[in-house]
Amino acid sequence: MFQPMKKLAMIGCEGIGSVHLEHFLQFKDIVELAGFCDLVPEKAQNFCDIAGSGKAYKDFKAMYDEVKPDMVFICVPPFAHGEIELETIRRGIHFFVEKPLALTAEMARDIAAKVKEAGIIAAAGFQCRYSNLVEPTKQFIAENSVILVEASRITGMPELAWWHNKSKSGGMLLESTIHQLDIIRYLFDEPETVTTMGASGWVNKENSDVDELTTTMIRFRNGALGMLSSGCYATEGASFDSNITFSARDKRAIHRIIESLEIHEKEDFTPGEVAYFVTKGDGGLSKSAKITSYKQEGDAGLACDRTFIEAVVHGDSSKIRSPYDDALKTHLFALACNESLATGQTVKVTYE
Ligand SMILES: NC(=O)c1ccc[n+]([C@@H]2O[C@H](COP(=O)([O-])OP(=O)(O)OC[C@H]3O[C@@H](n4cnc5c(N)ncnc54)[C@H](O)[C@@H]3O)[C@@H](O)[C@H]2O)c1
Structure with a gap:
């Protein structure tokens, strides 16, 4: 019919x-x-x-x-x-x-x-949940005990009048960096508490009251810790950044939303050996790290x-x-960061 x-x-x-x-x-x-x-x-x-x-x-x-x-x-x-x-x-x-x-x-x-x-x-x-990078990152997290999550979203200020007004946009964490918060929840774990600090004074855009930089400490329910930087202070693409690094004791995964995934691990890892391949004494990346790369495919x-x-x-x-009911949790996560930013207190993230 x-x-x-x-x-x-x-x-x-x-x-x-x-x-x-x-x-x-x-x-x-x-x-x-x-x-x-x-x-x-x-x-x-x-x-x-x-x-x-x-x-x-x-x-x-x-x-x-x-x-x-x-x-x-x-x-x-x-x-x-x-x-x-x-x-x-x-x-x-x-x-x-x-x-x-x-x-x-x-x-x-x-x-x-x-x-x-x-x-x-x-x-x-x-x-971002529909990216082909989601599955290998999920697999990395399932197979490794992730201890630390470090994420950043550093950009310039969009040319949207409403964006610069916190009472209209909610500020950068809620408006933009919510993608990072969402992917962290979707791939890794739910947040238990958040502590956010903010700073401004570099851009000084007229009629803007959004924080130019915030940093958030996250305690996850599984015991891991996270660190998230969200900034709109950058003038040049060269100082932009966007990544989420999931670090385990012997390897780490760098997930760049809808762009790439790199898994760094020791080339010929022997269990029990001291793992020194992520950084050398000078802080540089060891050449002995094996890097497995994935690229975003499709839209x-x-x-x-x-x-x-x-x-x-x-x-x-x-x-x-x-679905809306799950997006609501990410929304509450971002609002908890904003509450901590406003009060200077650590805030418990609750979904009930
Ligand atoms: N998922 C993503 O990656 C992504 C990317 C960019 C923007 N966004 C989101 O999309 C939303 C809109 O952002 P944008 O950049 O498109 O903003 P925009 O200002 O460019 O466009 C918004 C449009 O909505 C119209 N509008 C506002 N209120 C309306 C109403 N009551 N009825 C009908 N039209 C109305 C405005 O006139 C304007 O044309 C924001 O919340 C932003 O965070 C999401």
Whole structure:
């Protein structure tokens, strides 16, 4: 029997929305690009033009009334979450939402509870979970007792007015470095406590109150410790950084999100021998280390979007790697860091 194609809509037609749109152009076999909404109508119209289908809207409720989408991609900034999701759930529309889920724990918890009640499919934009580097890193962690996790995300300040305002973006940890927090949770372990310090004074961007650098100490539930640096102070790509190093006693894995994985180990390891291959006396990397390298293959974001859309089309969410209720935990992890930053206290991370 003929089944009409499921209808997809989008709210927020700018930065990340355009990345999703590029993906959707490859999904016309399974979904109809039916509606685009942005507070700036020209942006929504531009997306319709690129899609070659759909109607542009300024008000997402009017779009829902007319288009009656089966699913929606919510690609709005952190401060704009809440009403959109609650109305989407009320109407039984499946949704994919960009990180961070909201600015507060209360809002994200409320949405998660209502998603569960309504029985709809809801996923979050943690596309890094779909990278081919995930499996070998997971294997490394399963086969080795990891003691220390060191992560960093050092960038420049994005040119987005709302990003510089903590009350709109939540600051860099919640807005951006949440990808690192998410991958650490997804691959390694849940955090027990966090202690975060912040500093500023290098960029001094007008009207910005985000911390230019934060460092966070993490105690994991399995007893390991972690260290995370998150900075937007860098002016040059040469001083950018992004990596997560998982260190065991005799080897370590350097996971660069959606880029590469390197496993450093001793070339001819003899059990019981003193392992000296990671650093030499001068702090340099020993030449005797054997390095196994993996490269990112394919587009993790494309896989992430396709997985959500197929879940809605087939009514089976089992392949989604970042369901809303799990993304909520990453959200609470980031908010605990922000609370520690604000209070100067160590904060227990609780998901209940
Ligand atoms: N998953 C990722 O790797 C990734 C990458 C970039 C951005 N993001 C996330 O996506 C979100 C959006 O970031 P961006 O860079 O696209 O921002 P942006 O400012 O470039 O685009 C947001 C768009 O949403 C529109 N908008 C805001 N409120 C709206 C509303 N109520 N109804 C309709 N439209 C509305 C704005 O007019 C704007 O066009 C952020 O939370 C960001 O963290 C995720």
